[in-house]
Amino acid sequence: HWSRICERLKAEVGEVEYRTWLRQITVGPVEEDEITLYLPTRFLRDWVRGQYGDRLGTLWNAEVPAIRRVELQVARPTADAAQAAPEEAPATPSARTAPSGKSAPRPAVAPVAEEPRPAEVRTDLAAPLDQRFTFDTFVVGKPNEFAYACARRVAEQPSSPGFNPLFLYGGVGLGKTHLMHSIGAELVREGRVSVAYMSAEKFMYRFIAAIRSQSTMEFKEQLRSVDVLMIDDLQFLIGKDNTQEEFFHTFNALVDAGRQIVVSADKSPSDLSGLEDRLRTRLGCGMVADIHATTFELRISILEAKATASGVVVPAKVLEFLAHKITSNVRELEGALNRLIAHANLFGRPVTLEATQDVLHDILKAHDRRVTIEEIQRKVAEHWNIRLTDMSSARRARAVARPRQVAMYLAKQLTSRSLPEIGRKFGNRDHTTVIHAVSRVTGLMAEDPAFAEDVELLRRMLES
Numbered sequence: 001h002w003s004r005i006c007e008r009l010k011a012e013v014g015e016v017e018y019r020t021w022l023r024q025i026t027v028g029p030v031e032e033d034e035i036t037l038y039l040p041t042r043f044l045r046d047w048v049r050g051q052y053g054d055r056l057g058t059l060w061n062a063e064v065p066a067i068r069r070v071e072l073q074v075a076r077p078t079a080d081a082a083q084a085a086p087e088e089a090p091a092t093p094s095a096r097t098a099p100s101g102k103s104a105p106r107p108a109v110a111p112v113a114e115e116p117r118p119a120e121v122r123t124d125l126a127a128p129l130d131q132r133f134t135f136d137t138f139v140v141g142k143p144n145e146f147a148y149a150c151a152r153r154v155a156e157q158p159s160s161p162g163f164n165p166l167f168l169y170g171g172v173g174l175g176k177t178h179l180m181h182s183i184g185a186e187l188v189r190e191g192r193v194s195v196a197y198m199s200a201e202k203f204m205y206r207f208i209a210a211i212r213s214q215s216t217m218e219f220k221e222q223l224r225s226v227d228v229l230m231i232d233d234l235q236f237l238i239g240k241d242n243t244q245e246e247f248f249h250t251f252n253a254l255v256d257a258g259r260q261i262v263v264s265a266d267k268s269p270s271d272l273s274g275l276e277d278r279l280r281t282r283l284g285c286g287m288v289a290d291i292h293a294t295t296f297e298l299r300i301s302i303l304e305a306k307a308t309a310s311g312v313v314v315p316a317k318v319l320e321f322l323a324h325k326i327t328s329n330v331r332e333l334e335g336a337l338n339r340l341i342a343h344a345n346l347f348g349r350p351v352t353l354e355a356t357q358d359v360l361h362d363i364l365k366a367h368d369r370r371v372t373i374e375e376i377q378r379k380v381a382e383h384w385n386i387r388l389t390d391m392s393s394a395r396r397a398r399a400v401a402r403p404r405q406v407a408m409y410l411a412k413q414l415t416s417r418s419l420p421e422i423g424r425k426f427g428n429r430d431h432t433t434v435i436h437a438v439s440r441v442t443g444l445m446a447e448d449p450a451f452a453e454d455v456e457l458l459r460r461m462l463e464s
């Protein structure tokens with residue numbers, strides 16, 4: 001019965017959830033209409049009871065109609081399982097475990113409990129690692145190479161001086177979580193240490209749950225028993241003073257004991273206003289690594305890597321188009337590419353630029369922000385280091401006139417404004433001045449590759 005129930009549970013909750021929470025269940029005796037199930041720790045028992053208690057009851061009842069209730073208890077069912085479980089949970093078999101008569105079945109070990117436990121990831125405590133996020137699948141470029149190198153270093157040599165804590169920060173969707181999971185995956189692969197990864201939100205949730213169930217000591221001990229603790233999106237703790245306090249103590253206890261901490265946030269420690277000063281200070285004490293916004297080059301590399309991995313042929317033209325259009329973050333870029341790939345697979349059609357524009361219509365629209373003439377003027381003035389007012393001034397010195405012509409040229413290229421409209425925005429100049437500027441810039445670009453490159457660069461910046 002139990003193995004059938006296990007199969008159903010696995011199908012319902014997925015392999016990861018199943019392995020994390022349910023695999024450690026062993027079956028105890030049936031008494032009247034009640035079956036007892038054992039879990040190795042109180043923590044696991046409470047979790048399973050809260051999350052799956054009702055479902056377990058229903059499934060048992062469907063298998064064995066006489067069973068109407070499921071009792072969950074803490075116990076170490078076998079020597080093997082006891083070894084696998086790291087917690088010092090007291091073996092407290094209830095009175096019911098002792099067979100009171102021949103009718104009580106002996107506790108049977110669930111078939112799944114004999115598989116080796118993925119012992120090094122503390123899934124009892126933290127979230128399981130996402131298998132897709134490894135160093136191998138992380139594409140390195142200028143904006144993230146420092147953070148990547150730091151992460152690698154920590155994975156190779158946790159708790160090395162200068163790298164503890166490792167504080168990763170950067171905007172949303174730029175790879176912080178990916179790097180943290182990579183550290184975990186690497187350490188687990190090496191099989192040397194116990195790793196716990198969780199979001200700050202989960203940390204808070206666990207902490208509050210522990211207070212409610214009066215098991216804060218257990219929670220603290222679990223946290224303090226890991227070799228590497230990774231907390232993602234720490235900004236979540238802003239304004240959550242009690243949880244911050246708890247994290248601060250955990251942090252200190254671990255670092256003092258020579259354990260490694262990895263933390264991520266959307267801002268640098270000094271910019272995380274709303275976090276306690278002493279916590280911010282300690283967070284900044286190790287290595288602080290910034291993940292910058294992606295560049296066009298990095299976006300192309302990421303798209304190439306992901307397209308190759310998918311096995312679908314995506315023409316370079318399409319990759320370039322996406323890298324130009326979707327500049328916000330890697331997550332969105334990935335989402336767009338995934339959709340293209342799904343379409344190609346579903347309909348068996350090749351990926352083309354036309355198909356891309358069609359399939360990603362909604363995404364592209366959201367990213368298709370119209371460039372304004374003011375923006376063009378500002379960027380161009382910045383680029384050649386002239387004053388913005390000179391875009392509309394009467395000055396004719398070449399140092400000013402040339403950038404002004406470029407701005408007119410780009411306004412013609414990148415906006416749908418008419419020549420007279422453009423002229424007006426440049427100090428009420430005549431439309432023939434704009435025509436002249438466009439042909440002048442076109443000519444110069446043909447003659448002077450360095451100049452052409454400058455203009456192209458500006459165009460790219462404005463388009464993204």
Ligand code: ADP
Pocket residue numbers: 133137138139140144170171172173174175176177178179302330331334
């Ligand atoms: P963050 O935690 O910074 O918000 P994530 O780590 O969740 O961002 O990254 C968002 C998505 O983009 C993930 O699917 C991740 O695998 C992918 N990603 C981000 N950076 C890279 C990179 N350099 N190489 C490959 N994939 C990346």
Ligand code: MG
Pocket residue numbers: 176177178232233
């Ligand atoms: Mg993240």
